[in-house]
Amino acid sequence: MTMPVIFERSVPGRIASAPPAPDVPDVPLEAIVGEEHIRSTPPALPEVSELDLVRHYTRLSQRNYAVDTGFYPLGSCTMKYNPKVNEDAARLSGFARLHPNTPAPLAQGALELLWRLEQMLCEISGMDRVTFQPSAGAHGEMTALMMIRACLEDRGEHRTRVIVPDSAHGTNPSSAAMCGFEVVTVRSDERGNIDHAALRRAADGSVAALMLTNPNTLGLFEEGVCEVAEIVHGCGGLMYLDGANFNAMLGITRPGDQGFDVMHMNVHKTFGTPHGGGGPGAGPVAVKRLLEPYLPAPTVEREGDRFLLDGDRPKSIGRVRAFNGNFGIFVRTYAYLLAYGPLLRQVSEAAVLNANYLLALLRPYFDLPYDRRCMHEFVLSGRRQKEQYGIRTLEMAKRLLDYGFHAPTVYFPLIVDEAIMIEPTETESRQTLDEFADALIRVAGECATDAETVRNAPHRTVVTRLDEVSAARKLNLRYTAAERRGS
Amino acid sequence: MFPTDRRYSRDHEWAQKENGRVRIGITSFAAERLSDVVFVELPKAGAEVRAGQAFGAIESVKAASDLYAPVSGSVVEINQAVVERPETINQDPHGEAWMVVIAMSVPEEWNHLLDAEAYEALVGAEQT
8 A cells, every 4th residue: 555745745835833923023034144045936845734744754654664663683783672761861851951062061961971981882892992973883984994094194104905804894895995095805714704814915014904893794703803913913904893793792702802903883783772763873983092192082081070071182083073973872872881781791692692593493494604603693595495496585585574574684795695694683582583483484485385475575565566676777766746746 | 608709707707809909798697696787887988997906886786896807908998888778787798788898908817817618617616
């Protein structure tokens, strides 16, 4: 069943609310912005009543699939449940209504929260300092690479290359390229680790850094991470950790102890803040002492029982964002960490246990190209179904929707053919995992018994199979008057 | 399975010699792996490319990937039709969907490319 867009509900002259007459003198718009900036024809915005508006967006929200409505095993994305108490904390008026321009002496509570959170993140990561400015993980990657370059230039070294394994997140090579580095790809070995011989060949005096995701995108722990760090440090490069999968090692092992010099954290994947559409993001970056001088300014410092913003940092790479990041997200992070405290290790243990449990249920029915004990996620291959029945992974993923589950990540990582990447997270119960495994096993069975049903799935969803190819080739994102007339 | 009138790179590009120039495209194996191609980006005529380095990019509903030059040289011709109709890469990867023609600057690089038989063996190894 399709649903009209809000423009189709529009009736000229209809309004949702009538603001009261102003109690200040009316100033013509032309006098404020200048006539040349004012459009001569009004924009074609929908004109609807408040009730139309409420119904439209409520209906849209009911069609949404979210962690709050069902299991969401989207590998690499860590779609874990976000405890609602964190939202209460973030809405405390002292935090929520604090103006970002409030002078430091009047924002002591907020600064203390950031200072304390920095201590916590340092303890968990084994790093020495943290910047809260980056707005997302990829922004953190870029910030880190800028610090690495500043550090190397300070040493008088102009290094031009960044090594990235083929099992890394796609943002790693793009961040390196955005920072002007040449990206060198190093292959994985048959166990899914970075190939040490290939790494040795690539590691020379031109290497600024290695960007490693650990556990990597195969959901596997980098077994020789300390040796990898020795190789990279041996050629004078720095070690960067993409901390997107930090959720697998909290309280068990620390990147700072594994030889990393800098890392970003995705607080939405690791510490239970909302994902994407749920609010603004944050990608704090933690560094070892050697990179501290280059941190974005200002930093939060403590002097006795006072907290202040230190902008006097001559070697800083400068600001990477206004103010101190998306502060409300850090209130949630802080609340999460206060709640878990010393139990944080159990978060990771449950995430790893859940993934291994699900893997054990599913492995008889699918190929497993890298057959090792997984961490918080694992990557199956739909190669068997493709070869035997001509059914692609995409089609099995679509069929899962009919059973009421969000599909896993498909076709990533690229080094696995017909990849099915599953990440249950620590917040799911055994019963949910069993139900999901039953559904996926049923789909695997249908490939043999009822291939057409799988091939044309989904059948029970609000909209059935979308034409992704046409959508990509003939991209059309604007609703225009011509379409309103039904052309 | 693969045409014998040309050679192949390990990155799944084909290269066909024509009067000292080399016509380049991606193999049917690569096209099949990518599935439906939705976008292709090619260099401008006159651009210099180096063997093993990216000269363009290709995007399908599944993935985005670089296009790697099998040989070094300067681009003398590009196939604008394939940019406008990327679906031809799935329909006729070894023919209509050629991408660029390169005037080779290092002729001996040709000898590093695989013949059809060797490429078929490489693809067979990747499939298992």
